[in-house]
Amino acid sequence: SGQSDSMDVQTGPQIEDDRTGFSIETLRRAIADNLYYIQGKFPEIATQYDYYMALAYTVRDRILHRWINTVKTYREQDVKVVCYLSAEYLPGPHLGNNLVNLGIYPQVEQAVRASGLDLNALLAEEEEPGLGNGGLGRLAACYMDSLATLEIPAIGYGIRYEYGIFDQEIRDGWQVEITDKWLRLGNPWEIPRPENAVDVKFGGYTESYTDDQGHYRVRWVPHQVVKGVPYDTPISGYRVNTTNTLRLWKAEAPESFDFQAFNLGDYYGAVDTKITSENLTKVLYPNDEPIQGKQLRLEQQYFFVSCSLQNLLKIHLLREDPLETFADKFAIQLNDTHPAIGIAELMRLLVDEYLINWEIAWDITQEAFAFTNHTLLPEALETWSLELFGRLLPRHLEIIYEINQRFLDQVRLKYLGNTDKLAQLSLLDERRGKRIRMAHLACVGSHAINGVAALHTELLKTGVLRDFYELWPEKFSNKTNGVTPRRWMVLINPRLTQLISRNIGESWIKQLDDLRQLAPLANDPSFCHEWRQVKRAVKQDLADYIQTTQGLTINPDSIYDVQAKRFHEYKRQHLNVLHIVTLYNRIKHNPEIEMTPRTFIFGGKAAPGYRMAKLIIKLITAVGDAVNQDPDVCDRIKIVFMPDFNVTNSQRIYPAADLSEQISTAGKEASGTGNMKFSMNGALTIGTLDGANIEIREAVGAENFYLFGLTAQEVADLKASSYNPRAYYDSNAALREALDLISSGYFSHGDGSLFQPLVEGLLHHDPYLVLADYQSYIDCQDSVGQAFQDQETWTRTAILNVARIGKFSSDRAIREYCQDIWHVDPVHIKLEEYVQAKA
Ligand code: NBY
Numbered sequence: 091s092g093q094s095d096s097m098d099v100q101t102g103p104q105i106e107d108d109r110t111g112f113s114i115e116t117l118r119r120a121i122a123d124n125l126y127y128i129q130g131k132f133p134e135i136a137t138q139y140d141y142y143m144a145l146a147y148t149v150r151d152r153i154l155h156r157w158i159n160t161v162k163t164y165r166e167q168d169v170k171v172v173c174y175l176s177a178e179y180l181p182g183p184h185l186g187n188n189l190v191n192l193g194i195y196p197q198v199e200q201a202v203r204a205s206g207l208d209l210n211a212l213l214a215e216e217e218e219p220g221l222g223n224g225g226l227g228r229l230a231a232c233y234m235d236s237l238a239t240l241e242i243p244a245i246g247y248g249i250r251y252e253y254g255i256f257d258q259e260i261r262d263g264w265q266v267e268i269t270d271k272w273l274r275l276g277n278p279w280e281i282p283r284p285e286n287a288v289d290v291k292f293g294g295y296t297e298s299y300t301d302d303q304g305h306y307r308v309r310w311v312p313h314q315v316v317k318g319v320p321y322d323t324p325i326s327g328y329r330v331n332t333t334n335t336l337r338l339w340k341a342e343a344p345e346s347f348d349f350q351a352f353n354l355g356d357y358y359g360a361v362d363t364k365i366t367s368e369n370l371t372k373v374l375y376p377n378d379e380p381i382q383g384k385q386l387r388l389e390q391q392y393f394f395v396s397c398s399l400q401n402l403l404k405i406h407l408l409r410e411d412p413l414e415t416f417a418d419k420f421a422i423q424l425n426d427t428h429p430a431i432g433i434a435e436l437m438r439l440l441v442d443e444y445l446i447n448w449e450i451a452w453d454i455t456q457e458a459f460a461f462t463n464h465t466l467l468p469e470a471l472e473t474w475s476l477e478l479f480g481r482l483l484p485r486h487l488e489i490i491y492e493i494n495q496r497f498l499d500q501v502r503l504k505y506l507g508n509t510d511k512l513a514q515l516s517l518l519d520e521r522r523g524k525r526i527r528m529a530h531l532a533c534v535g536s537h538a539i540n541g542v543a544a545l546h547t548e549l550l551k552t553g554v555l556r557d558f559y560e561l562w563p564e565k566f567s568n569k570t571n572g573v574t575p576r577r578w579m580v581l582i583n584p585r586l587t588q589l590i591s592r593n594i595g596e597s598w599i600k601q602l603d604d605l606r607q608l609a610p611l612a613n614d615p616s617f618c619h620e621w622r623q624v625k626r627a628v629k630q631d632l633a634d635y636i637q638t639t640q641g642l643t644i645n646p647d648s649i650y651d652v653q654a655k656r657f658h659e660y661k662r663q664h665l666n667v668l669h670i671v672t673l674y675n676r677i678k679h680n681p682e683i684e685m686t687p688r689t690f691i692f693g694g695k696a697a698p699g700y701r702m703a704k705l706i707i708k709l710i711t712a713v714g715d716a717v718n719q720d721p722d723v724c725d726r727i728k729i730v731f732m733p734d735f736n737v738t739n740s741q742r743i744y745p746a747a748d749l750s751e752q753i754s755t756a757g758k759e760a761s762g763t764g765n766m767k768f769s770m771n772g773a774l775t776i777g778t779l780d781g782a783n784i785e786i787r788e789a790v791g792a793e794n795f796y797l798f799g800l801t802a803q804e805v806a807d808l809k810a811s812s813y814n815p816r817a818y819y820d821s822n823a824a825l826r827e828a829l830d831l832i833s834s835g836y837f838s839h840g841d842g843s844l845f846q847p848l849v850e851g852l853l854h855h856d857p858y859l860v861l862a863d864y865q866s867y868i869d870c871q872d873s874v875g876q877a878f879q880d881q882e883t884w885t886r887t888a889i890l891n892v893a894r895i896g897k898f899s900s901d902r903a904i905r906e907y908c909q910d911i912w913h914v915d916p917v918h919i920k921l922e923e924y925v926q927a928k929a
Pocket of ligand 1: 223224225226227229375377378379380381464465472542571759760761762763781
């Protein structure tokens with residue numbers, strides 16, 4: 091398995107090294123050593139967390155060996171490197187994933203048992219780095235996994251937030267936010283590299299000067315300087331030696347500034363600088379839409395992008411490559427517009443600091459950058475006011491003016507006299523105060539632009555980016571998202587993994603299309619029986635967990651109907667609630683009614699300032715309180731809200747789901763990635779023709795997918811023809827009854843006002859067409875309920891879903907990025923004997 095390429099060459103008696111060996115005894119001794127020498131503890135006083143740390147360091151040592159060989163090889167071979175720029179990463183807990191990738195899960199399990207411990211208990215001790223909001227941050231993590239597994243040289247650059255996404259608690263049915271102190275007990279997976287710190291400038295002014303050769307130059311005199319310190323985390327690949335780097339930047343005060351203040355006797359000023367500097371990377375903004383006008387957010391973006399680009403230039407020059415070849419050595423991917431300031435920053439570095447002329451610098455920049463868009467909601471496109479931007483980044487504002495002027499000159503040639511086109515394409519939005527459009531900057535400065543699902547890319551071309559598509563159709567391509575099967579199948583669903591591998595071997599873990607070999611087994615009764623047993627066991631696990639954590643009893647034979655994702659009106663968790671209330675009304679009207687038992691499981695966070703999203707959470711818990719207790723219901727319906735949906739908690743949920751709710755208004759969800767995780771674990775999908783749902787349905791077959799709702803085109807048409815939600819209410823008795831029950835105060839102790847904003851919003855505005863899709867959704871859910879009665883057919887359908895889901899591996903997505911956008915090739919990493927490596 092490539093664990094020790096050159097070790098077998100050695101002859102003679104051999105004791106495995108404590109830091110590289112894989113035998114159970116060596117691992118056991120390494121854990122004991124690390125407990126003693128790293129944690130400074132002995133068994134009598136060691137906590138589970140101490141043992142987790144000891145084990146984490148044991149695994150890290152094995153990874154380090156591969157990591158160092160990887161870095162060495164990249165240096166020596168002068169390879170082209172992918173640089174993924176993302177303000178967010180949600181890697182999830184590292185330990186279990188690294189055990190899977192290294193192929194030492196069984197050995198470590200035994201070594202831990204030999205130490206009198208339980209591996210699952212130790213795994214549960216890890217605090218996950220919640221350095222992202224949702225899909226966008228998790229996508230970055232899946233892509234880092236696939237890059238390493240495909241042996242592609244890559245660096246992920248981001249921000250080391252001291253506080254990640256808040257922990258969610260539910261109190262009295264409402265979301266309460268708790269600060270996420272994930273670094274409190276230390277982080278064994280990161281290595282600080284203070285020697286590679288860089289300075290980042292902010293504020294001040296620019297001035298021009300003439301250099302020795304008589305060239306006109308600009309110098310930026312900043313008001314403040316912040317130091318960026320990199321913290322590196324190894325990203326292992328699956329059963330390969332390749333171990334890439336996730337480099338996250340922490341902001342600190344630069345020493346020189348402190349000294350200045352101290353010398354002047356300004357102690358408070360010095361400490362103050364330190365505090366303001368460190369504030370920069372203190373906390374992740376918990377919004378999954380741009381935050382209007384928050385200076386600190388722009389500071390975060392510029393900070394990590396400047397650190398990263400300075401770092402790349404340093405690497406490039408260390409290799410003694412000329413600057414002109416920069417784009418041959420680095421492919422820089424912008425994960426949404428959050429790092430788009432990088433385009434102006436690379437121009438500044440090349441033109442002002444490295445004295446390259448503008449045209450050459452611009453060619454390098456355009457060739458290096460590529461841009462991924464993740465949203466279709468026009469209100470979610472990032473813009474910055476000129477005033478704020480110019481105050482913080484005066485030189486970048488000048489550079490953006492220059493980029494814009496040259497760009498618009500080009501546009502003018504193409505669209506003679508068409509001033510509307512100029513205004514539409516400009517990097518500056520001249521309406522509603524002057525603002526910089528970051529998506530326009532990203533498009534102009536990149537050689538490639540992509541959406542994240544086929545429909546999304548098509549809608550970009552005809553919607554928010556249509557003018558750019560008209561100008562440069564060749565820049566556009568689709569890259570449908572994918573997720574890593576290592577974490578989302580192998581790690582989280584060992585039962586299913588073993589069943590699959592016992593039948594078709596293990597190749598699917600790296601070649602997910604090989605799951606196709608399962609298709610014939612869908613007709614094999616004994617395989618189907620085993621599949622059902624696996625599902626049943628996994629559902630029992632979740633039932634046990636819910637019993638222990640919430641004291642709620644759920645029925646593992648009921649349909650687990652799951653909606654787990656951020657709370658957003660366009661994702662329509664409230665449509666799901668209307669279905670629940672409709673079923674409840676049916677029971678109240680006819681207590682004897684036949685109904686397939688269902689457990690509705692919700693999970694997800696709302697942005698702290700998003701009132702409607704928080705009210706929808708309250709509605710779910712309120713309906714749950716009423717329905718779960720009602721003796722008439724007789725356990726036919728149960729509602730569970732799983733608090734604090736994050737990577738760790740999601741890992742219990744995906745494997746247990748029977749039904750995956752992907753019910754966004756068509757044309758609003760760029761792709762979705764949870765939809766893929768559910769399908770991979772054998773859930774059937776109920777969904778609209780939105781995002782990647784469309785491609786999932788195509789892949790698994792229309793007959794194996796529960797489709798409902800308006801199409802994106804029908805949504806657009808209905809909105810254009812003055813949609814009247816009230817008419818649906820008036821003409822649909824069940825819908826009316828459901829909404830009336832909510833307004834009546836039935837779920838709010840008689841308080842008829844609590845859910846008014848929600849109900850009134852639906853009746854009078856309903857921007858996401860909940861009422862228009864209601865009946866179609868109910869009908870579809872009724873057929874789901876029917877279908878679940880026939881377990882044989884249901885299981886067959888689930889197996890076919892898994893057999894045909896191969897396309898949605900992030901390996902496929904990354905291969906497409908490599909071929910079409912980055913033009914990078916795999917680099918095989920051989921392991922040197924580590925004693926030699928050290929010498
Ligand atoms: O990106 C999500 C999309 O909604 C989803 O459809 C897609 O599958 C996924 C991956 O492509 N977008 C998303 O998660 N966005 C954010 O989390 C986000 C975070 C911060 C900001 C904007 C969006 N921000 O402006 O600060």
